Amino acid sequence: MDIRMEKKDGFKVAGLAIDATPKSNFGKLWDELFEKVPYQQLEALGSGQSLGVCWDMKEDGSFRYMAGYHSRDVGKARALGLELLDVPEAEYAIVPVKGPTPKNIKDGWIYVWDTFFPQQGYRHAGTPDFEVYAPGDLNSPDYQMVLWVPVKKA
Secondary structure (H helix, E strand, C coil): CCCEEEEECCEEEEEEEEEECCCCCHHHHHHHHHHHCCHHHHHCCCCCCEEEEEECCCCCCCEEEEEEEEECCHHHHHHCCCEEEEECCEEEEEEEEECCCCHHHHHHHHHHHHHHHHHHCEEECCCCEEEECCCCCCCCCCCEEEEEEEEEEC
């Protein structure tokens, strides 16, 4: 897998968040977000990038998950009733994944934990990680997107 490293400045994400487990219905949260705010308004908050964000991982496997968009307009995001997440500067492993969602995301994470981390001497940095969505049919076997995995040397 062609993983590259990239340092990213801090930024904000605006969206809806839930307490989640790996079995949560993330699609339902995305549907709720688009019912609350049309995607054109979400895109206009910042770069237009949609992001699934995971953070605050607990030992029982639960975590916080946000369906959201990159945001530069904090005031507008708040006026739309969205939650805001401040993401700190971090170094990320950029992991390309291909195939229908969510299987592609699960397969990407299996690769990161079982192969990339042990072979490359990295570990998760404990800051938020991201599903970075691309335009296209999320159910297509040819759909391509990336995961941003915050890393530290082990």
